[in-house]
Amino acid sequence: MLDPFDATGHMSHERCMASFEPFLQANRRTTNTVFHVSLNPSPEDRLTDEHLGEIAREYMERMGYGEQSYIVFKHRDIAREHLHIVSLRIDREGRKLPHDFEARRSVEITRDLEQKYGLHPSIKGQELQDREELRKVDYQKGDVKQQVSSTVRSCLRHYRCASFGEWRTLLETFNVSVEERTGTIDGRDYAGMIYGALTDDGHGIGTPFKSSRIGKDVGYEALQRYYERSKTALKEPGALDGLREKVVDEMARCSSRAEFCERLHDKGVDAVFRLNAAGRIYGVTFIDHKQGIAANGSLLGRSFSANAFEQQFHTETMSMGVSRSTSKQPQSSSKELYQSDQLIHPLDAILELADVQTYEEQQQQIRKKKKRSMNRH
Structure with a gap:
């Protein structure tokens, strides 16, 4: 790679792309040009930057990308430090590098590296393992x-x-x-x-x-x-009948939204009300965990709409307690930049990982400022 840093010491996306551009110019036919992998050592493995760099170099060499230009990013996620590597699937001659059985070879290589460097073995399928038991993300x-x-x-x-x-x-x-x-x-x-x-x-x-x-x-x-x-x-006949019966039964018994949510929860159903700034109900969704259904009130029928519940619980204020009100998450602060899952431009991968790195550095600065402020007090 060319020196990726500018005169101020910040990473230059233009300099990074200058290293990749000759490869891309040599082959304009290949669409899936980006090679992007994440290496995730166990949090129990305390590795220096030199060790991480050595592992990244050996991994890329054994994967057949040792002669390619590539960038290694280190990210921190709680106690886990992990690496992202971005490179190209095209060599200097414009030939597409072979990628047959790439995932299988990657697993074999990482297992060998674990043994060579004395690392804790990863759980089989660690990154995308699908646990049968549903639980909240912590x-x-x-x-x-x-x-x-x-x-x-x-x-x-x-x-x-x-x-x-x-x-x-x-x-x-x-x-x-x-x-x-x-x-x-x-x-x-x-x-x-x-x-x-x-x-x-x-x-x-x-x-x-x-x-x-x-x-x-x-x-x-x-x-x-x-x-x-x-x-x-x-839409199948009777598909929503069980959920309707539970909701109707509690609507007839409850005089407050909080009581309604609590009694439904005891039956395995969560009622999620959405409120506007004035505390008025403008939406409701019922999640039946036993039947495996998440349905808006309007899907159950007119008598289960937001207006119906607003009329029934209209005397309540926003502070009366809700099972859980929906909060829209803010849009990403980086850019509205999103490529399809299949086609990714190398610059997009660089920008995304650099944005994450910048975010992490900002969070570190905030924590340091808070710590200094606490020490002064």
Whole structure:
């Protein structure tokens, strides 16, 4: 690589691209040009930057990318330090590098490196292991991407949601945030999903990541098919009868929203009300954990709409307690830049990882300022 830093010591995206450009110019036919991998040592492995660099170099050499230009980013996630490596699948002569059985070879190489460097062995399928038991994501436990991917996949298997709104509400009950990103860049349409972690009170925590870091089965197109399958299933005769009966029964008994939510929760159903600034109900979603259904009140019928509940509980104020109100997460502060899961430009990968690195550095500065302020007091 050319020296990637400018005169001020900051990483220059232009300098990075200058190292990649000759490779891209030599082959304009290949569309999937970017090689991007994440290496995740155990939090118990205390490795210096020199050790991490040595591991990255040996990994790239054994994968067949040792003669390529590549960048290694180190990121910190709780106690876990991990590496991202960005390179190209095209060599200097314009030939596409072979990538047959790449995933299998990567697993074999990382296992060999674990033994060579005395590292803790990774759990089989650690990054995308799908746990059968559904649980809330706990950011403090680390392995956030693995927790989120497990929860998302389990929800896809065990629940039916007919729309993105219901899907988002369902995931938020398990401390997972989700956003749709659609638009056009340079005349090309794009559509994708962004996932992240939430605290128990619904606030975003950590850095969100694209669905492509989990898999195509949780991406935008896969979710569109999932919504359609769910719609068809929920239209079947009697599919929503059980949920309707539970809701109707408690509506007749309860005089407050808090009591209504509590009694439904005892029956395995979460009622999620959405309130405007004035405390008025403008939406409600019911999540039946036993039947595996997340349905807006309007899907159950007119008598279950937001207006119906607003009339029944109209004397309440916002402070009366809600099972959980939906909070929209702020848009990413970086850019509305999102490529499809299949096609990624090297500059996009560099920018994304640099944004994450900048974010982490900013968080470190904030923590240092807080610590200095506490010491003065």
